[in-house]
Amino acid sequence: MAANSQFAIAIHVLTILAKGGDERVKSDYIAGSVNTNPVVIRRLLSNLQDARIVVSQVGASGGSSLAKQPKDIHLSEVYKALPCGEVFALHAKEANQDCPVGKNMAAFLCGLQKEIDKSIEEKLHQYTLRDVLEKIEEA
Amino acid sequence: MAANSQFAIAIHVLTILAKGGDERVKSDYIAGSVNTNPVVIRRLLSNLQDARIVVSQVGASGGSSLAKQPKDIHLSEVYKALPCGEVFALHAKEANQDCPVGKNMAAFLCGLQKEIDKSIEEKLHQYTLRDVLEKIEEA
DNA sequence: CTAAACTGTATCAAAAGAGGTTACAAAATA
């Protein structure tokens, strides 16, 4: 496939914006640090804007910056802002509905999926962008 | 397909084996309930055998059955037995090592990845195959 | 007012993973 790395890139992007403070950072610059194409960054920033985590300005001397303080950006927000996949997928084809197990499997798995997702969000809620920044800087 | 559904299928397969008790269940039968090809099931069973969760017998009147009691099979074992992907992937290309953020990003993200994975395993450890069986049967 | 600098997005190509299929060897049973 091409495993989904949007969350990882988002953390990278946000860390750069956090370091930039109030200054607008250009997608070109960010792409240079992440080592990818500026469009990939802009696409991602678009999602982060929808979630009100960053603000971007179009036009000359435009760019992006954080919409709030790093200490107020929980990683769970970032996770929820992006189309990250589930930990495991359900089987694409519907199970055999004539089988007592197959019939009830999807509902069970779907519930389990949600529970796991909640665990992940809780874990990510323990960290803010400030924590990330500190770890990156002390390294 | 993109998303990995091996874990979901594994739970389905194991539930069927659990219902089958000591009897050997054929991959053909399981495939019928999951609604896929028998080879897909056998590939999965191969992983579950390596993890000593199931035992299979080759040859006429062969098939698979659980290697231990449903109450002793934690879903975390199943998760660990399979090549499930991480919640998020790291970026395929290495970040710009000249950038102070890029330079330290991978290490941080890798640590976060492991932490999340641990959360998932802890969550899944709360359930055994017996719990699954009960929920499936009461539905 | 115009040129330049950016973002926002559409569209396309390329890469990689997953699942599905067929085929067949090896093993166990009847």
Add this chain to the structure above:
DNA sequence: TATTTTGTAACCTCTTTTGATACAGTTTAG
């Protein structure tokens, strides 16, 4: 010995993600 069943390799196709190009729309600077 013929049959049944697993184990696995090989190959195809579908889907998703990333990367890349192109260009419209918006700001700012001069």
